[in-house]
Amino acid sequence: MGCFDRMRSTYLGHLLFDGERVGKGYLRLEGDALAEVCDGDPPRGTQGGLIISGFVNAHTHLGDSFAYPAPRISMEDLVAPPGGYKHRALGSATAETKTNGMLQSLSIMSLSGTTVFSDFREEGLQGLMMLRGLLLPEHPRAILLGRPAAEDVLPGEVDRILEASEGIGMSSVTDCPKDLLKRLADSARSKGKLFSIHLSEGVREDVDQVLALRPDFVIHATNATNDDLITLAEAKVPVVVCPRSNEFFGNKVDIPRMLAAGVDVGLGTDNGMICRPDMFEEVKAAFRVSASMGNISALDVVLMATAQGRKILKADGNTTPPVEKERDFTVVKVPGKDPLRELVTTVEAMDVLAVVRGGKVRRPASWR
Secondary structure (H helix, E strand, O other), X not given: OOOOOOOOEEEEOOEEEOOOOEEEEEEEEEXXXXXXXXXXXXXXXXXXXXXXXXXXXXXXEHHHHHHOOOOOOOHXXXXXOOOOHXXXXXXXXXXXXXXXXXXXXXXXXXXXXXXXXXXXXXXXXXXXXXXXXXXXOOOOEEEEEEOOOOOOOOOOHHHHHHHOOOEEEEOOOOOOOXXXXXXXXXXXXXXXXXXXXXXXXXXXXXHHHHHOOOOOEEEEOOOOOXXXXXXXXXXOOXXXXXXXXXXXXXXXXXXXXXXXXXXXXXXXXXEOOOOOOOHHHHHHHHHHHHHOOOOOOHHHHHHHHOHHHHHHOOOOOOOOOOHHHOOOEEEEOOOOOOHHHHHOOOOOHHHEEEEEEOOEEEOHHHOO
């Protein structure tokens, strides 16, 4: 990739992570547009930084962001439908309160380098359209997974939800009737949409029952056994893990065990009332928790937060383009000599220099 000076060109970055290793490289910009990804030393005067693919927050519940911080109660009392604290709060909050909370979370993701996120939407079609209507060009690309408002599904409700979303995201086989889950999974698949579900978050659940729904990916698997993880790997069903949310409930997700079983793993920040949707904090938690459990590298964690997330969500037609074709980047300050390790141990959202989404460059300092 040779680069050359052009009128109005500016340059950004001095290190480029290509999905395998960090080398010299930079971005050539024309105005606020990404013109070229370049190998080698940047021109004199270029603002330095590490260039990585944009973060992918592969699991959120932004609808309850207004309720942050959540009370320290059991998982069942906090989030279980239909009577958990979260659902009572959603039922009593005004539309303005909910939208203000979601807008704050969208801003946090934008400022902290997330370029794609997936949200499990509660409250049926209305809840789905509430978040859809808030999205602006500076926000990350949204992959919204809806669900019916109640178990008593209204005529045509599932079709309308699928028309307005990228698929279906459900609670768990413990919380939902089997026939409803099968209907939703079959409907999503018939329309070429995603189907996902929580698995073994608080207690172990029957992995075969979940796999019978043929999910595109599952969430958590914190209490899955080794055999469960091998079964998921053999079925090629990825897992999205949320280390900070699990820690909130006194659990620790064993990512090294998942990787050893051959499971593809992505990262998400989970409920907005539990954790702010900041992927820098999530990668730090993933690395910290995993380092105490087994062998894991900074490279493993960075890939979970970037390329693996895009693959799991099929954000690019289930392919990860080579870096020179990639249009989403996050550029961050890294002062030391081990940039990937710094990324998963010390770098924060305030260190973001620029976010590139869809080829357009945005400088967080200009909209903080």
